[in-house]
Amino acid sequence: MSANIAQSAALEHEHPGVSIYVTVAVFLILLTGMELTVFYVQFLQPVLVPLLIILAIAKFSLVAMFYMHLHYDSKVFTTFFIFPLMLAVTLAISLLLLFEYLLHHLSFAL
Amino acid sequence: MAAQPKPLPVEGPHYLEGGGILGWLTTVDHKRVAVLYGVTALLLMLVGGTEAMLIRTQLMRPDNHVLTAAWYNQIFTMHGTTMIFLVIMPLETGFFANFLIPLQIGARDVAFPRINALSYWLFLAGAVFMHLGLVTHVLNLGTVPSGLPNAGWFGYANLTESQYSPGLNIDFWDIGLLILGVSSVLAALNFFVTIVNMRAPGMTFMRMPMFMWAILVTTILILLAFPALTVGLIFLFLDRFFGTHFYRVTAGATPILWQHLFWIFGHPEVYIMALPAFGMISEILPVFSRKPLFGYPMMAYSLVLIAFLSYGVWGHHMFATGMGPIADATFAITSMLIAIPTGIKVFSWIATVWGGRLRFTTAMLFALAFIIEFTIGGLSGIMHASAPIDLQQTDSYFVVAHFHYVLGGGVLFAILGAFYYWCPKISGRMLDETLGKWQFWLLVIGFNLTFFPMHWLGTWGMPRRIYTYAPGMGWSTLNFVETIGAYIQAVSFIVFFANILLTLRRGEKAAADPWDGRTLEWSVASPPPAYNFAVLPEGGSRDDFWVQKYGTLAGAHGGGSSAAGATAAAHAAAEAAEHIHMPAPSLYPLLFALGVFLMGVGALAWLRIVILGGMVVALSIIAMAFEYPAHGEEAAESEPVFYRGVDNRKAGMWAFLGSECVFFTALISTYMVYKSRNLAGPDAQILNIPLTSFSTFILLMSSLLMVLALAAFRRGDDKWGRIWLLGTAGFGCIFLGGQVYEFTDFYLQGLYMQTNIFGQTFYTLVGTHGFHVFIGVCWLVTLAIAGFLGKIDSKRSLAVEIAGLYWHFVDVVWIVIFTLVYLMRTVKHA
Ligand code: HEM
Ligand SMILES: [Cu+2]
Numbered sequence: 001m002s003a004n005i006a007q008s009a010a011l012e013h014e015h016p017g018v019s020i021y022v023t024v025a026v027f028l029i030l031l032t033g034m035e036l037t038v039f040y041v042q043f044l045q046p047v048l049v050p051l052l053i054i055l056a057i058a059k060f061s062l063v064a065m066f067y068m069h070l071h072y073d074s075k076v077f078t079t080f081f082i083f084p085l086m087l088a089v090t091l092a093i094s095l096l097l098l099f100e101y102l103l104h105h106l107s108f109a110l
Numbered sequence: 111m112a113a114q115p116k117p118l119p120v121e122g123p124h125y126l127e128g129g130g131i132l133g134w135l136t137t138v139d140h141k142r143v144a145v146l147y148g149v150t151a152l153l154l155m156l157v158g159g160t161e162a163m164l165i166r167t168q169l170m171r172p173d174n175h176v177l178t179a180a181w182y183n184q185i186f187t188m189h190g191t192t193m194i195f196l197v198i199m200p201l202e203t204g205f206f207a208n209f210l211i212p213l214q215i216g217a218r219d220v221a222f223p224r225i226n227a228l229s230y231w232l233f234l235a236g237a238v239f240m241h242l243g244l245v246t247h248v249l250n251l252g253t254v255p256s257g258l259p260n261a262g263w264f265g266y267a268n269l270t271e272s273q274y275s276p277g278l279n280i281d282f283w284d285i286g287l288l289i290l291g292v293s294s295v296l297a298a299l300n301f302f303v304t305i306v307n308m309r310a311p312g313m314t315f316m317r318m319p320m321f322m323w324a325i326l327v328t329t330i331l332i333l334l335a336f337p338a339l340t341v342g343l344i345f346l347f348l349d350r351f352f353g354t355h356f357y358r359v360t361a362g363a364t365p366i367l368w369q370h371l372f373w374i375f376g377h378p379e380v381y382i383m384a385l386p387a388f389g390m391i392s393e394i395l396p397v398f399s400r401k402p403l404f405g406y407p408m409m410a411y412s413l414v415l416i417a418f419l420s421y422g423v424w425g426h427h428m429f430a431t432g433m434g435p436i437a438d439a440t441f442a443i444t445s446m447l448i449a450i451p452t453g454i455k456v457f458s459w460i461a462t463v464w465g466g467r468l469r470f471t472t473a474m475l476f477a478l479a480f481i482i483e484f485t486i487g488g489l490s491g492i493m494h495a496s497a498p499i500d501l502q503q504t505d506s507y508f509v510v511a512h513f514h515y516v517l518g519g520g521v522l523f524a525i526l527g528a529f530y531y532w533c534p535k536i537s538g539r540m541l542d543e544t545l546g547k548w549q550f551w552l553l554v555i556g557f558n559l560t561f562f563p564m565h566w567l568g569t570w571g572m573p574r575r576i577y578t579y580a581p582g583m584g585w586s587t588l589n590f591v592e593t594i595g596a597y598i599q600a601v602s603f604i605v606f607f608a609n610i611l612l613t614l615r616r617g618e619k620a621a622a623d624p625w626d627g628r629t630l631e632w633s634v635a636s637p638p639p640a641y642n643f644a645v646l647p648e649g650g651s652r653d654d655f656w657v658q659k660y661g662t663l664a665g666a667h668g669g670g671s672s673a674a675g676a677t678a679a680a681h682a683a684a685e686a687a688e689h690i691h692m693p694a695p696s697l698y699p700l701l702f703a704l705g706v707f708l709m710g711v712g713a714l715a716w717l718r719i720v721i722l723g724g725m726v727v728a729l730s731i732i733a734m735a736f737e738y739p740a741h742g743e744e745a746a747e748s749e750p751v752f753y754r755g756v757d758n759r760k761a762g763m764w765a766f767l768g769s770e771c772v773f774f775t776a777l778i779s780t781y782m783v784y785k786s787r788n789l790a791g792p793d794a795q796i797l798n799i800p801l802t803s804f805s806t807f808i809l810l811m812s813s814l815l816m817v818l819a820l821a822a823f824r825r826g827d828d829k830w831g832r833i834w835l836l837g838t839a840g841f842g843c844i845f846l847g848g849q850v851y852e853f854t855d856f857y858l859q860g861l862y863m864q865t866n867i868f869g870q871t872f873y874t875l876v877g878t879h880g881f882h883v884f885i886g887v888c889w890l891v892t893l894a895i896a897g898f899l900g901k902i903d904s905k906r907s908l909a910v911e912i913a914g915l916y917w918h919f920v921d922v923v924w925i926v927i928f929t930l931v932y933l934m935r936t937v938k939h940a
Contacts, residue, residue, distance in 0.1 A: 015820075015821065015824065017821070018818065018821055021814060021817045021818060021821065022814070024814075025810065025811065025813075025814040028810045028813075029807065029810065032803070032806055032807065032810065035928075035929070035933060036799075036803055036933075038933075039799065039933045048933075048934070048937065049934065049937055052929050052933050052934060053929070055929070056925055056926060056928075056929040056930075059810075059922075059925045060922045060925050060926065063813060063918050063921055063922050063925070064918070064922060066817075067813050067814075067816070067817050067914070067918045067921075068914075068915055068918045068919070069911075074755065074756045076306070076756055076761070077756070077760070077761070077764045080761070080764040080765050080767075080768050081764055081767060081768055081771075083768065084333070084334055084767075084768030084769065084771040084772060085768070085771050087334055087421060087771075087772065088771040088772050088774075088775035089775070090421075091338075091374060091421070091772070091775055091776075091779070092775050092778065092779045092782075095370060095779040095783060096779065096782060096783065097437075098370065098425075098433060098437055099783040
């Protein structure tokens with residue numbers, strides 16, 4: 001039985017406190033504000049896509065690391081999540097590349 | 111075999127005894143669920159085999175008219191669909207893996223026993239649903255013509271669109287596959303968590319039996335491949351039921367999208383079938399060579415490498431669509447790379463057998479034949495991995511030869527070997543070896559006679575999927591020979607089924623360890639008791655049972671020192687057996703599947719049945735949720751429910767979220783690809799940024815409330831926990847309200863699902879996300895109610911944490927959607 005207790009103790013990963021949760025929320029709002037700024041400000045339009053992607057990644061990571069506790073929890077979960085995520089991103093990029101070619105190809109043929 | 115320890119005496123009945131019919135309907139024992147899978151899949155094997163015979167009989171002679179063209183289409187479609195989804199997959203994962211995972215890793219059951227039962231019942235529902243078209247056709251029900259699915263197992267668009275396939279045939283296929291997909295993903299989640307988290311304390315990854323490695327990798331493939339198919343099927347469903355244009359060129363869309371989604375799933379799918387077979391062979395060969403598996407680490411790594419590469423090769427099925435030189439070259443290279451890890455495996459199997467003291471049992475014969483036949487199929491695979499060669503071979507009988515060598519001579523041979531090898535453990539009786547050898551030789555002869563000539567026929571230009579051919583083509587002789595071969599295979603399967611039936615009636619009783627096995631399943635009685643192990647094993651070395659018996663991994667020279675240990679263990683067993691709590695049976699998995707089945711039928715017949723089915727599903731979920739804590743709690747006190755330091759449910763949730771990543775990616779990519787191909791009508795400019803910025807804010811804040819709820823429950827502050835939970839749900843409702851407003855607004859501006867390809871992809875993507883939010887709200891409300899009932903305290907805060915993971919995931923998906931769909935509304939992607 002004692003082995004059990006030891007194991008359940010290992011289960012209890014440390015959780016961030018309320019203050020961290022609130023800080024993260026503040027950052028999330030700030031980042032969203034920045035996203036809107038990028039969206040509306042005219043001279044940022046040429047770099048719209050990279051800026052928005054960076055901001056989205058920042059928000060995504062904040063939620064995943066602190067609200068979903070990946071930062072504190074067993075690394076196993078990070079692996080469970082990161083690997084599919086990378087695969088998914090690769091698939092998305094490949095599809096976009098494949099279809100772009102397809103489109104040019106068709107318009108060329110037409 | 112002097113060194114053999116005595117099997118542990120079985121206290122009380124083994125797993126097959128007792129319970130009656132109700133016991134089987136409500137069972138959650140992985141071994142019983144496995145048997146249900148096995149019996150069903152064997153029956154379906156008879157169906158699929160009969161279909162094969164019909165195909166071959168029709169093709170036996172030129173200008174033959176055993177089947178009409180219309181029937182031929184239905185028969186070959188169902189032959190492929192049945193063999194892949196209803197025979198091979200369920201036999202490998204549902205039957206063998208299900209039975210063996212806990213026994214090989216030293217556990218009492220899988221991580222989620224009720225979900226295991228649910229997977230089976232959903233599988234049954236999907237299998238029956240697929241065949242409903244036959245019933246409606248024969249009974250002439252309904253106003254629309256129907257019949258079995260008839261567009262091939264890969265159901266290419268736009269043949270599957272209602273314009274070209276107006277009957278219900280494709281709907282049965284579409285919905286049936288959706289149901290089967292859910293079943294497979296649930297099973298994969300379950301097995302994945304079980305293998306990762308419930309191995310015996312000493313069993314590191316590098317000590318697992320190779321079959322466990324194969325299944326582990328297979329489950330990952332299932333989790334990350336099926337979502338692409340699901341998305342493709344949902345699009346098809348929308349096209350057929352709601353008049354969208356996901357695959358219609360006239361609207362600016364392209365049927366090629368289906369091919370991509372299908373083969374992103376489809377090529378991993380062939381490895382979903384191949385890897386478990388690799389695993390089975392890797393168990394059988396060492397036992398009958400009396401040598402350990404050669405190159406264990408490389409065997410494991412090559413499985414991982416194959417799985418990884420298999421996601422990057424789907425385009426080799428699409429060379430003929432004109433993807434362009436860069437894409438063609440890339441896919442050709444990645445496809446050929448797969449030959450490297452596969453070659454490593456083949457040579458390691460040969461090295462395993464090399465110099466061993468071989469015993470040519472039927473199982474061993476099948477395993478050896480597997481190596482040869484599979485390699486033949488692999489070689490033709492490498493041939494058409496080359497794009498220019500493939501243009502000659504694609505859609506010809508050459509491809510049919512290729513995949514029958516890998517799937518028939520390969521995978522099926524492995525499965526048959528596995529039957530001979532594990533049947534004693536599963537049924538407690540030995541399959542007859544004489545009949546087995548008859549079956550084997552008949553099959554080897556029949557198989558090669560049927561499929562080898564297809565290489566020539568294909569090269570001579572005989573296309574696949576033609577229902578007949580003219581006499582002067584020069585194809586007649588070989589087709590005749592092939593059909594004779596097929597009949598010989600049929601005889602071999604009659605021998606097989608006779609063998610099974612005879613065995614069950616009066617086969618020789620099996621000892622616990624009839625083959626002098628190496629892995630843990632042979633250390634328990636045949637058939638095993640319901641709880642598998644009286645004392646959970648340590649699993650401290652590779653081929654653990656062999657080492658227990660002989661002291662070393664390599665030879666059988668050691669003394670029988672462990673016999674005494676076994677007696678001591680038996681004593682402990684008798685005591686322990688009284689304290690083992692197995693999960694209680696449950697009827698809800700069956701009800702759940704029934705509800706899903708009703709929803710499917712309703713979609714084709716009567717909307718009200720959909721609602722009825724949905725209610726049955728919802729009720730079963732809620733019932734299952736509240737059924738759980740009662741015995742979950744009990745189990746927690748008496749048994750370690752986890753071994754590896756993480757919680758099963760949390761691991762399951764994370765694996766599910768991984769799968770969801772691929773699901774949403776398929777949706778989002780489709781949106782981006784189609785956005786700039788919109789022909790007319792409103793496009794992304796219509797999107798309302800201020801409104802959705804507000805929604806985004808709300809959803810982000812709901813995530814804050816969610817973690818506050820968790821924190822409150824964890825410090826024992828139930829009151830605030832409930833308040834924050836309801837607050838989260840409330841914010842979720844506001845978000846949904848915003849979405850309803852947005853959709854209504856667009857409707858009023860004339861943007862419907864059917865208006866253009868922007869409308870359909872937008873509503874589908876954002877609507878699917880909204881649906882996830884809706885599910886989340888229901889979940890949170892249920893939790894809040896549980897909180898009011900006093901069922902959630904600091905010890906049970908995990909329930910909140912898991913719901914939270916889901917909720918936050920929905921939130922991060924929104925972050926992505928908000929950026930890619932809304933903020934980038936002006937950006938052209940393609
Ligand atoms: C060296 C490894 C392999 C390579 C390079 C390879 C390559 C290919 C290629 C290029 C095709 C497309 C042929 C065409 O339609 O023109 C194909 C089809 C197919 N392969 Fe393989 N393959 C390999 C192994 C496997 C394995 C292990 C399996 C299953 C166990 C498999 C099952 C299939 C199936 C079912 C199809 C036909 C799909 C259809 O058109 O209905 N292949 N393979
Ligand atoms: Cu492939």
